[in-house]
Amino acid sequence: MEFIEFLKVNWVNLGLILVGFSAVWIYKAQEKGKLRDAACIIILQINEIQKRVQEIQSYITNQGLNLTAFYESLPLIDVNHWNNYKHLFIRKIDNKSYDTINKFYQYVISIQEQQELIRSLQKNDFFVRQNAILNSEVSFIVETLKEVNSSCVSSNQLQNNSSFDIDTFWNIYQNKRNKFKSIINGNSLTSYTPEQISLTLQALLKQYVLLEIVGSEGYRKLCKIAKVINK
Numbered sequence: 001m002e003f004i005e006f007l008k009v010n011w012v013n014l015g016l017i018l019v020g021f022s023a024v025w026i027y028k029a030q031e032k033g034k035l036r037d038a039a040c041i042i043i044l045q046i047n048e049i050q051k052r053v054q055e056i057q058s059y060i061t062n063q064g065l066n067l068t069a070f071y072e073s074l075p076l077i078d079v080n081h082w083n084n085y086k087h088l089f090i091r092k093i094d095n096k097s098y099d100t101i102n103k104f105y106q107y108v109i110s111i112q113e114q115q116e117l118i119r120s121l122q123k124n125d126f127f128v129r130q131n132a133i134l135n136s137e138v139s140f141i142v143e144t145l146k147e148v149n150s151s152c153v154s155s156n157q158l159q160n161n162s163s164f165d166i167d168t169f170w171n172i173y174q175n176k177r178n179k180f181k182s183i184i185n186g187n188s189l190t191s192y193t194p195e196q197i198s199l200t201l202q203a204l205l206k207q208y209v210l211l212e213i214v215g216s217e218g219y220r221k222l223c224k225i226a227k228v229i230n231k
Contacts, residue, residue, distance in 0.1 A: 035092065038085035039226035042101075045081050046213060049108055052076050056115065057205060065198055067191065071122040076112040080105060092225060097218030100211065107208040114201040118193065125191050132189070136180055144173040 052074060059069040082105045089098065148169045213219055 035088050036226055038081075038088050039222045041081050042085060043219070043222050043226055045077070046104070046219065049076055050214065053108070053111065053205070053208060056111065060198070060202060060205075065118065065193060065201075067118065067122055067193060070115060070118040073115065073119075076108050076115065077105075080109070089222075089225075093218060093221045097216065097221055100213070100216045100218040101222075104208075104211055104213045107204055107211065111201065111204050111208065114197055114204065117197060121193055129184070129189060133180075133184065137177060140173055140176045140180070144169055144176065147172060 053076065055073065056070075056076070059066040059073070082101060086098070086101070148165060
């Protein structure tokens with residue numbers, strides 16, 4: 001009876017306490033959910049980066065860099081999810097694990113910078129080659145016009161367009177252009193990629209491999225937080 005009387009007198013206060021506990025529980029559940037989702041996103045990104053870095057490694061051979069493969073390759077990372085969510089894990093993982101994941105993303109960003117530099121050099125090479133072709137073709141047009149014009153009977157006839165042989169023009173011009181295209185397609189222009197890019201890239205990849213991110217304690221802790229099985 002005393003307990004019932006107590007509830008009658010204090011039911012408002014007890015209700016407020018229950019509401020308070022419920023609010024705290026909901027808040028903690030939401031924060032835990034955010035932490036788990038962030039860990040899942042980071043793990044998925046690390047796994048995807050691992051695959052793309054393996055592809056990058058295959059573009060480096062004893063003959064040098066496969067520039068075409070680099071040009072066609074996808075960026076290693078679009079959004080740095082670790083940078084966006086790492087503040088959530090400051091108190092959840094130890095300093096060594098935190099630093100390991102930091103280093104992993106630093107290496108990835110640095111590798112991508114070299115990847116983008118190679119792509120930029122390739123684009124510039126295409127631009128230079130296209131300009132060379134354009135300038136040469138303009139020169140061929142002018143030269144061919146002079147050759148055809150010199151075969152005309154008189155300047156008056158030329159002005160009246162009575163003796164200008166357009167078929168002869170196209171035959172001569174196409175012959176010059178085809179020879180030039182054959183030379184260009186025969187790698188007559190040297191593509192240059194600074195050796196330092198290759199050296200820097202290989203050094204970064206070596207550091208990346210030595211880090212062994214998937215086998216690290218930081219990665220395992222992220223898997224534990226995300227409730228993902230680390231295979």
